Structure formats: C-alpha cells, structure tokens
Amino acid sequence: MTRMLIIGAGPAGIRAAETLVAVGLRPQIVDEGERAGGQIYRRPPPGFTRPPRALYGSEADKAAALHRTFDGLVRDGQVDHHPRATVFALSDGVAHIVQEGTVRRIAYDRLILATGASDRLAPVPGWQAPGVYSLGAMQIALKAQGVALGRELVLAGSGPLLTLVAHQLRKAGANVAAVLDTAPLSSQAAGGAQMALARPRVTLRGLAVRAGLGRLYHPGATLERIEADADGPTALHWRDAAGRARVSSCDAVALGWHLRAETHLADLAGARFEWSPIWHQWLPVTDAMGRAGDGLYLAGDGLRLLGADGAEIAGRLAATACLRDMSLPAPNPGKDLRQLARMAWFAKGVARAFPWPADMVRNLPGETMLCRCEGVTVADARSALALAGPEANRLKALARVGMGRCQGRYCQLAGAEIVADETRRAPCETGRLRAQPPVRPVPVSAFLQADPDI
Template identity: 40%
Template sequence: MRLDRPMVIIGAGPAGISAAKTLAAAGERPVVIDENAYPGGQIFRRPPAALARNETQLYGFDASRARRLKSTFEAIAPSIEYRAETLVWSVEDRRLHLSTAGIVKCMPFSRILLAAGAMDRVIPINGWTAPGVFSLGAAQIALKAQATFIGKRVVFIGTGPLLYLVAYQYAKAGADVAAVLDSSEPFSKITPLPALLADISNFSRGLFYVSQLLLRGVKIQTAIAPIEIVAGDRGVTSIRYEQSGQQGQSDCDAVAIGYGLRSETQLADLLGLSFQFDRRQRQWLPVTDGAGRTSVPHVYIAGDGASVRGSEVAEWEGELAALSLLEDMGRGSQKRASVLRRRIDSLSPFRRALDDHVFPFPHHFAEAIRDETIVCRCEGITAGQIRETVATTGEADINRIKAFSRLGMGRCQGRVCGAAACELIAATARTDISATGRLRGQAPLKPIPLSILAGDRR
C-alpha cells in the first residue's frame, strides 16, 4: 500500500535494512534515509569503489553477515526509496527537514522508524584535543573507509568490546599497535562466565581478538587509569597512565580512545518521545514496549539507537519494530514477533554481563579530570569552568549548566561531550547521575550550511 505520506526509516545499518526488508515484503515502499554513501552502518561500512576490498578483508568473522545484508539491500532496492548521503537536521509536525549535497527538502511522513545507531562514549583527559587523538569509531572508519591508519604507532585506550576489535583490526592490517590499555579489572571478566557462555560465538570472538593481539606481541594492560596524552608541536608523542599505583608511559604518535557506545537519541528527542534513565548504560533512553513501539504512536525505534546491544540484536529489533508497525496497521505476524523476542531475550544475560562486569563504564574517572582539561571541544569549556558553574549556581541539571556556561552549545550540541559532562556535574554536585538530566535536542541536529536556514531551496 502506497501512502501519500510515506513510511520513513532513518538509518541503513543492520536494523534499518532488516526493517526495510520486512516492510517491503509486506507490500510497502519505505523511504530509507542514511547519512553514509553506502548502506551497512558503521559495522559494515564500505570503502569507496577505488579502495574496494572483499568482505573477508573488511569484516572478518562478520563477512557472511555483511554479504547477506548487502544482498538483501540489493534485492529490495526496487521496492524502496533509498536516499544516501542525506542528513535529517530537523523534524516538526510529521515533516522531516533533509539536506542532500547542500540542497534542502521537506518530506512529510506517516510513520517513522528510527535506526540511528550509536556513537563513541569518551572521557576527556589532558591532551585529548591534540592532533593524532581519535575516537575508536573514527579510527575504525579510517581503516575501513580509507584503508589507512591514524598513525604509525597507535595506542588504544578505554574499555569495551570495540577496544579489542579495532586494535585487532589494526594489528591484522599491519599497523604498529603499541599497547591496548583497558580500564576494567582483569578478574571482573571471569566472574560472569555462565552469562558470557549464553552467547558463545561473541565470547569466542573476544578471546580470539585478545589472543591474536598477544601473539603479535601487543602489550595489553588492564585496570589502568589515564593521566594524560603528551603532545608536541607535531602532535601526539606518548600517553601516560596509572596502574596499581604505578605510573607508566607508552610512546606513540596516535591514540584511539573509547569507553563503549552511547545511543544516538537527538532525533528521538525532537520527535517528542518519552525517556527513562538506564542505570546499566548510564544514559536516558527512549521508552519502548520491547517491540519497537515508543510513547508516540507513529514513531518506532530499533537497534543501538534504542539501547546498545550489538549489531546482531539490532538486526532482529529492526524486523520486530517493522512487524509492530505493520501490526498497528492491522497486519503483521505475531508468531514471527514471538520468535524474535525470544532471540533477543536469549542474549540479554550476555549483554548484562558485559556492561556490569567485563567492561563497566569507569564513571569514577570524571572526578579525576583536571580543571584545565577541555570537556566541551566546540566551545572550549574546561572541567574547571564546569565545576565552578556548579559551585556558584548550585545547579546540577545539565541544561541549566549549559545556559550558564555554553557547555554543549557548539557544533555537536553535546553529542561528544554530553555524557562526560553529566558524569562530571554529578561528581561535583555529589548527586546521582540521573539527576543531571539530559541535554535537550535542538534543530539543526548537526552542522548545515547557513543557506539552508535562510531558506535556500536550490
């Protein structure tokens, strides 16, 4: 059924592709919008044609899934409307405001399914704004999309599965990986073994990445706390850290940093969704019914943009959310939805074990951020300025701190600094992290040409 106002899917990663396939199979023609040049999302990011490599080289264990999703998308291409390299920068009254190659368009929609994914979660340290410092995701993009390394000798620091995956990908590609510095405790990784075995495939992959790094002579250190990234006139020269009361240093010319992922929720905010605080992920997330429905009847959500659970679960959630959408139209399959729910639930113990025990987010690092360390890169706001604002105003809500200090008012609107800023505010005010609230989303969600705001519709 073709509606005057089309169904729209935001994101062409595993969740978005799965949702599009489900809707197309039901006779719908959804519009799939994605910021990237090719479908696949971050996990299956594809390089330009001139740098083409096969799936095994690019995706390793996930090569077969990459091929399947690519084939799926090619098969449904005639049944969908695909808008690549298109930014959704605002939404109001069931109308999306889009920008493609600097040209603005307005698209009405009937129903919308968000599959926006996630981004890196970082904790600022001295030197993190120096040339040669990248997030883990950015380091992975450089390798996948441009077939290049971020430096000649790279240190990977943070925690989470992505830390070891990207370090392994670099080492396998021939990079000089100086060290992997993990903030989590080594013995915490053993405690939840029964839960980890609930997903033996991903558990085995993790062991493989670690073993391959060790076989290549890469130094892996756990229970570390970063001190500073040292940089000279030409960029990064080393990173200093502490481990069990002893200070260490690793020479390098590039650093990739990341402490897990956080859901992309800015568009969900503009759409008026209700949020609730997730203590495990330490983030405000959209309220859902567990099948992709949100608090707004015509808005659905799936994948890491709803809750970070990995690409496999994201794929199932994309299909489940699409089935919920169809069911709300008087169609859909309850039997298939039940199968998907069971699959998703079966991996929940594994995800909880990762978040709670194996790779817990080191929120206590916020207290150790030096006053002179820049937290908000866009506006140049330091940790000391944030602490002073909290102390002088008595405020602990991040939106109030933003109003007083310009924190989060820059180009990224707090997408990069917001999570760390909340941790810093909570630590300074001696309050629970949930009390800091969440940065309110505002249009434009991402940087756009001024001509768009001026109404240039070339």
Template identity: 65%
Template structure:
C-alpha cells in the same frame, strides 16, 4: 499508501525495510553514508581493493548478505534510498533533510535506526591533534584503508577496543599498546554471564584478546596524553593495575568506552527517556517491539545497545509492530523476542565487564578539557554550578558545555558525572541535555529557500 520513513541504513534499518517491502509498502530510507551498511558493516568506495574478509573478518558473510539484500530491494524499486543525506529536523510529520539540496519528506510512520556513536571519557590532553575516537579510527581503516598513525595506542574499554586492535594488526598497522580501563576482576565476572548468554560470541572475544599478547593491559588508569603544539601526540602516560607508571610513545591515540545511543532525532520526535543504570546513560522509553510514541518506532543501537545481530532483530521487530499497528498481516515475533532477550542479557553482562569509568571522570582535574568543541574545562563547569544549580541544561547555558558541533554527544555524559559529583547527587538527578534542531551542522544557504515536498505516493 502509508508513507514510512526509515532513518538509517545499517543492520536495523535494512531489516526493517525488508520486512515492510515484503508486506507491500515502499519505505523511504535516509542515510548519511554513501552506501548502505551502517558502521559495523560500513562499505568502502567502489573499486576498493580489500576483500570483505579483510574488512569484516568472521562477519564477512553477514555483511555480504545484508548489502546484497538492500541493493536488491533498491534495484527492484521496493525501497526508495537517499544516501549521503542527513535528517536535520522533524516536525508535524515532516522530515527536513539535507543531501545535495534541502528537501522535506512527509511521513505517516517513522522508524529511527540511528545507531550509536563512541562514548568518550575525557583524558587530560585529549583535545590535541592526533587523538581520535575508536570509531573514527575504524572508519578510516574500513572506508579508506588508512591507519591514522605509525605508533598507535588504543585506550578505553569494551569489545570495539579489542576488535579494532585486531583489525589494525591485520592491516599491518603499528599498534604499540591496548590499554583497557576495566579491571580484570570485572571482566571475569561479567564474562561468565556473557558466555552463558552467547557462548560463541564470548569465545570469539576471548580468542581475539589472547592474540594481542603483551600489547594488552587490563585495569589501567589513564593519566594524560602528552602532546607537542607543532607535532601533536607524543606519548600516553598511564598506570598499570599494580599502580606502576608508564610512558608509551605514540603519534596517535584512539579512545572509546563502548557506545552511546544516538537519540537526538528521537528527542526531536517527542520520545520519552529513562536513565539506564547498567548502560549508565539515558535511553528512549519504548516497548520490546520498539514502539516509542504515536507513529514512532526505534530499532538498533539507538534503542538498546545490542550490537549488529541485535540491531537486525530490532529492525524486524519495529517493522512488525508498524504493520500490526496498521492492521496489516505481519510475521510472527515470538522467536525474535526470545533472541532479543538473550542479547539483552549479554549486553547487561558486558556493561558489568567493561564499566564506564565514572569515578575517574568525576575526579578529573580542573584544567582538563571536557568539551572539545568549545574548549570548556572541568573547572569552568564546576565554577558555574553555584549559579546554575545541578541541572545539565542550565549548566550548559552558563558554561557552554554541549553547545558545539556535536551538541553534547561527546561531553554530555562526562559533564553529568562532574555535576553530580560536585553537588553530591546521583547522576540521573543532573538530567540530560535537550536536543535542538538542526541535528547536524548545516550551511546557512540550505535554509534560504523552501524546498518542494516529496509528492505523496
């Protein structure tokens, strides 16, 4: 039997597994979470008191259906699930994974449903204790019922900014400000196209925004995060759309500018990349069905940033493509492709409504830390460019930007903006950082012995 490995048990991975199981295959699903669901439908530990309605809001029904379907597939032996397991490397049809132990999983076909991570823009002072990403704050709230501060400021742009604000308020957290860097004119222009593509979703977003009232401010400029060495974050300094200065006291700040596709494993698997001007980041080159190379398929936000509904569609399409490539009967894809195209139009409009703050990042002061892992400043990166030239990997070698635990996941995009601006080039000319194994930090002891491979079925 064909051995299929799916990496990721979010909406895309679950729907891919469902289609393959329905065709008689038994895929292996590897996921870093303790329970399937992914980030948007992240499940709390067993016995957690908050209801799905509190955790997922209007998406509670979708979350229940997705969780229930995957649990049933695993219970029936139609899917082999490895939770709390990370894929460290991919080579010659073998995935090197780390859970309780390190093991090797051979595969014939690979579906990567690795999702996305927060896209972060450095702000002076963001390296201090008490500064988190929007995604981290949401994980703490969903998985542990914890608000990470008593006086909370959310800053950045994109749907997650508003969604997390509403979730924190519903939980009774002390939210004091929501600072959106997207100008209102951009939001209005992009919002019309968003409403044309997905009116219900757009209306839901407008409704949530309205309920934030005076907490919400559009078109702001983030100046710096004030912090005390002993007590962490103290305040966030910002200017409103009219240029007026403000100091908002807080003990926690969460930042995020929409999402960044998680493509590390796709790079290790040999995928090609293209610069996406609308998303302003490098995305994997693949067809509409998710084919990204020989025996390689992508699904979900790691392929295109289309949200949870789009991820479910992409998971089904990738599985259908795989079945067709095997010469097996497969469900029709036409209707799924039409829905996916509509979601792509929505995503393009959203990128226009909530733009990445490229100019602000390119003009960061020299003393701003851009690589939190290594403590590298914008000035250090700029100082390396006469020797490294405008190529991201050479600049990384000399400055150490991107050499930390995250391997450039959080600093690569900002670093490229700084390199391009300093050298007078378009951002794509700076290139992208090449992925290196292991894809996740791993203890040295995990590599001291060779684990047994999973036996072929």
C-alpha cells in the same frame, strides 16, 4: 497510501525495510552513508580492493548478506533510498534533511528510527590535541579508505570495540603500540561469565581476539594524560593494574568506552527517556517491539545497545509492530523476541565487564578539557555550578557545556559526572540535555537552495 520513513540504513534499518517491502509497502530510507551497511558493516568506496573477509572478519558473510538484501531492494525499485543525507530536524510529521548541500523535506505518517550509536567518550587530560580520535573514527578510516590514522597508535578505553579495532588495525598492518583497558580483570571476569552463558560463541571469539593482542593488551589501566606537541600526540602516560607508572610513545591516540546511543532524533520525535543504570546513559523508552509513541518506532543501537545481530532483530520487530498497528499481515515476533531477550542478557554482561569510568572522570584535574567544541574545562564547569545548580541544561546555558557542534555527544555523560560529584547527587538526578534542531551542523547556504518536498 501510508508514507513510511526509515532513518538509518544499518542492520536495523535494512531489516526493517525488508519486512515492510514483503507486504507491498515502499518505504523511504534516509542514510548519512554513501552506501548502506551502517558503521559495523560500513562499505568502502567502489573499486576498493580489500575483500569482505579482510574488512569484516568473522562477520563477512553477515555483512555481504545485508548488503545484497539492500542492494536488491534498491535495484528492484522497492524502496526509495536517499544516501549521503542527514536528518537535522523532525517536526509535525516532516523530516528535514540536507543532501548534497540542499535542504529538503520528507513527509511521513510512520517513522522508524534506526540511528545507531557512536563512541562513548570520557575526557583524558590532553585529549583535545590533534591526532586524538575516537575508536569509531579509527575504524571508519580503516574500513572506508584502508588507512591507519597514525604510524604508532595507542588505543585506550574499554569494551569489545577496543580490542576489535586493535585487532583490525594490526591485521591490516598498522603498528599498535599499546591497548589500554580501564576495566580491571575482576569486573571482566564477573561480566564475562554472564556473557558466556548468554552467547558462548561470541564470547569465545572475543577472547580469541583479545589473546591475539598478547602483551599489547593491559587491563585495569589508569589513564593519566596525553602528551602532545604542535603536530599531535607524542606519548600517553598511564599506570598499570599494579599502580606502576608507564609511558607509551605514539603519534595518534584512539579513545572509546563502548557506545553511546544516538538519540537526538528520538527526542525530537517525542520519545520518552529513562536513565539506564546498566549503560550509564539516558535511553528511549519503548515496548518490547520498539513502539515509542503513535506512529513512532525505534530499533538498533539507538534504542538498545545490543550490537549488529541485535539490531537486525530489532529492525524486524519495529517493522512488525508498525505492520500490526496498520492491521497489515505481519510476521510472528515470538522467535525474535526470545532472541532479543538473550542478547539483552549478553549486553548486560558486557556493561558489567567493561564499566563506564565514573571515578576517573570525577577526579579529572581542573585544567582538563571537558567540552572540546566550546573549550570548557572541568574547572570552568565546576565554577559555573554555583549559579547553574545541579541541572545539566542550566550548566549548558551558563558554561556552554554541550552547546557545540557535537550537541553534547562527547561531553554530556562526563559533564553529568562533574555535576553529580560537585553537588553530591547521582548522575541520573542531573537531568538530560534536551535535543535541539539542527541535531547536525547545516550550512546556511543549504537553506538558500531548498528543494520542493520529496
């Protein structure tokens, strides 16, 4: 029997598994979470008392449906689920994972990657201080443990996640002092019109969340620096849309500029990449249904940044493509393809409304920390370019930008802006950091306790 492996148990991975199981296949599913659901529908530990409506808001019914679907597949023995497991390498049809401190291997014939996305971050002077988090980290702490990572919070960045996390924190009783959006109202209006045409209900729901923030929300903000002492942030200095200097007191800061596709495993699996001028990042290349190569399929935010609804559709399409390639009965993809096209149009509106702050990054002071893992400043990176030249991997080798434990997830896009600015090139001309195993940190002890193949 063909060995099927799905990496990721968020909306895309769950729908892919459901589609494969419907024709009698039994896929293996590897996921870093303890319980399936992904980031957007992350589940709290057993015994957690907050109801789904409080955790997921208007998406509670969708979250519950996905959770029931996956739990049923596991309960009925239709899938093999490997929770709390991280895939750190792919080679020759084998996924290398670490689970409970032990390295294991899973062989596969066909692979569906549903790896999702993480926060897209831009450096801000002082962001290396303890108590500065990503928006996703704030959301994880709230959903998984019901806690706010601070007593007085400032959220900054741009994109729907910014206002959503602020809304969720306030609804849970947290004290949000300010929500600073670097996107000006002009770009938000232009992109918002496209969003409204594509998905009017979703757009109106987002506007309602925004309106609920009232005077806490500041569009067109310019972030200047995070002031901190030994205990963490004390204030965020910024300018409003009119250029007036402002200071927001805080003891924690969350940053994020929409999302960055998680593509390291796609790279190791042999996917081809292209620069996306829409999303200002390198994304895998597939056909409309997610085919990225022989036996390789991609779905969800690790391929296209379309959100949870789009991820569900993409998961079904990837599994459908897989079934067709195996000459097995497969659903008609017509409806899903049409819906996905509409969501892609909506996503382009989101990208237009909430752009990546390229100018802000290019104008960072030299002392700003660019790579937090390796302690590389903007000035360090600019100096190294005299020897590295305009190529990201050379800069990585000489200045260590992207060589730390995050593997460039935090600094690659900002580093590309610095290289582009210094060498007067477009970011797409600076190259893409090549993925290297392990794509996640693995303790040496795990290799000493390797289990037989799964």
